[in-house]
Amino acid sequence: MLALADIQAARERLGSRIYKSPCAYSETFSRRSGTRALFKLENLQMTGSFKERGALNKILQLSGAEKQRGVVAASAGNHAQAVAYICGQEDIRTTIFMPRRTPLIKIANTRDYGAEVILEGDSFDDAFQLAMAFQKETGATFLHPFDDDQVIAGQGTLALELIEQIPDLEVVVCPIGGGGLISGIGIALKELRPKARLIGVQAAAVPSMHRSLAEGRPTGVQPSDTIADGIAVKRPGERTFEYVQRYVDDVVCVDEEEIANAILLLLELEKTVVEGAGATPFAAVYNRHITAAKNRKTVMILSGGNIDVNLLSRIIERGLAKDGRLMRLSLRLRDEPGALAQLLLQVGETQANVLEVHHNRAFNSVDLDEVGVELTLETRGREHAEEIRTLLSRNGYAEL
Numbered sequence: 001m002l003a004l005a006d007i008q009a010a011r012e013r014l015g016s017r018i019y020k021s022p023c024a025y026s027e028t029f030s031r032r033s034g035t036r037a038l039f040k041l042e043n044l045q046m047t048g049s050f051k052e053r054g055a056l057n058k059i060l061q062l063s064g065a066e067k068q069r070g071v072v073a074a075s076a077g078n079h080a081q082a083v084a085y086i087c088g089q090e091d092i093r094t095t096i097f098m099p100r101r102t103p104l105i106k107i108a109n110t111r112d113y114g115a116e117v118i119l120e121g122d123s124f125d126d127a128f129q130l131a132m133a134f135q136k137e138t139g140a141t142f143l144h145p146f147d148d149d150q151v152i153a154g155q156g157t158l159a160l161e162l163i164e165q166i167p168d169l170e171v172v173v174c175p176i177g178g179g180g181l182i183s184g185i186g187i188a189l190k191e192l193r194p195k196a197r198l199i200g201v202q203a204a205a206v207p208s209m210h211r212s213l214a215e216g217r218p219t220g221v222q223p224s225d226t227i228a229d230g231i232a233v234k235r236p237g238e239r240t241f242e243y244v245q246r247y248v249d250d251v252v253c254v255d256e257e258e259i260a261n262a263i264l265l266l267l268e269l270e271k272t273v274v275e276g277a278g279a280t281p282f283a284a285v286y287n288r289h290i291t292a293a294k295n296r297k298t299v300m301i302l303s304g305g306n307i308d309v310n311l312l313s314r315i316i317e318r319g320l321a322k323d324g325r326l327m328r329l330s331l332r333l334r335d336e337p338g339a340l341a342q343l344l345l346q347v348g349e350t351q352a353n354v355l356e357v358h359h360n361r362a363f364n365s366v367d368l369d370e371v372g373v374e375l376t377l378e379t380r381g382r383e384h385a386e387e388i389r390t391l392l393s394r395n396g397y398a399e400l
Contacts, residue, residue, distance in 0.1 A: 043305025147237025156184025186247025
C-alpha cells in the first residue's frame with residue numbers, strides 16, 4: 001500500500017504545474033452550519049477540478065513506449081479533462097470514453113484540450129468497460145480515474161497543502177465517487193494529523209462506497225440519476241476500498257435537494273461555482289449530517305466546478321421558487337379591455353417584478369366571459385409573496 005513518502009514524492013514530481021488552491025474561511029457559513037467552515041477551492045484548478053493532480057502524477061511516470069502507444073481513459077468528465085489537458089501538454093495521443101449523458105461543458109472542454117471523445121454507455125461503468133476493450137484492442141495505456149496508486153498519490157498532494165494552510169484543522173470533508181481523492185488524502189492526513197477526522201460524502205442516489213463499507217467488501221449499486229454526476233460510480237475500486245476502510249472515519253449520504261441547495265447557496269453567498277459532486281461536502285455539513293464537525297475547524301473540499309449552465313439555471317430557478325423569491329399565480333380575469341393592464345398595475349404597486357404573463361382563454365376552467373392569466377413574479381421572499389396574494393384576493397382576483 002501507499003505511504004506518506006509516496007505522497008510527498010508525488011508533490012515533488014508535480015512541482016509548480018499544479019495550482020495551490022486557496023483554503024478560504026467563511027464567516028457566513030460558519031454561523032449557519034455551527035462549525036468553523038473553510039473551503040478548499042479545487043474548482044479553481046486549470047481544468048476545474050482536483051483530477052489534474054492524479055492524472056499528472058501518473059502521466060509523468062509513463063515510459064516512452066507507453067506514451068508512444070497513446071492513452072485511453074474513461075470518465076464522467078473531470079478525469080477526462082485532466083487527462084486530455086496534460087496529454088496535450090506532453091504531446092500524447094488521447095482517447096476518452098464518456099457516458100452519453102455527460103454534461104456538455106465537460107465534453108466540449110475535453111475535445112478542446114485535443115482528445116478524441118467517444119460517447120457510449122449510460123454510466124461511468126459502461127464507459128469504463130468500453131475503454132478497457134479499446135485498450136486491449138489497440139495497446140493504448142489505460143489511465144484509471146481512481147483505482148491506481150500513482151493517481152491516488154497525486155490526489156493526496158491536496159492533503160499536504162491543506163496541512164500547510166490550516167495546521168490546526170480538525171475535520172476534513174471530502175466527496176467520494178470511486179474513492180481516489182479521499183484515499184490519497186487519508187494516507188497523508190492520518191500520518192501527519194492522526195487526530196483529525198476524515199469524513200466522506202456520497203450522493204444518496206449512488207451510495208456505492210457507503211454500501212460497500214456496510215457489507216465489508218466492494219459492492220456495486222444500481223445506477224440512478226443524480227446531479228452529482230462526478231461521483232456517480234456504481235462500484236468503488238479494490239485499492240480505494242482498502243484505503244477508505246483504513247483511513248476514513250465515516251461516510252454519509254446527501255440527497256438531491258440538499259445538493260442542489262448547496263450549489264445555490266455557494267453561488268449566491270460565497271460567490272463560488274461548484275458542480276454537484278463538489279457541493280456534497282457542504283451539503284453534508286450544512287444539513288448537520290456530520291456531528292463531528294460541530295464547533296470544529298472543518299475543511300470542505302469543493303472538488304470541482306464544471307457544472308452545465310442549463311442545469312445551473314434550473315437549480316437557480318427551483319431554489320428561488322422554494323425560497324419564495326419566485327412565485328406563480330393563476331388568476332381569473334374578466335375578458336374585457338383594460339382588465340389585464342389593471343391587474344399588472346396592482347402587481348406593480350406591490351413592488352413585485354413581472355417575469356412572464358400567459359393570457360389564455362381556451363385551456364383554463366373559466367367562464368366564457370373570463371380569461372385565465374398566469375403570472376410569474378420575482379419577489380423579496382415568502383412574506384412578500386403572501387402579501388401579494390392577499391392584496392389581489394382582497395381586490396377581487398380569484399385564483400384558479
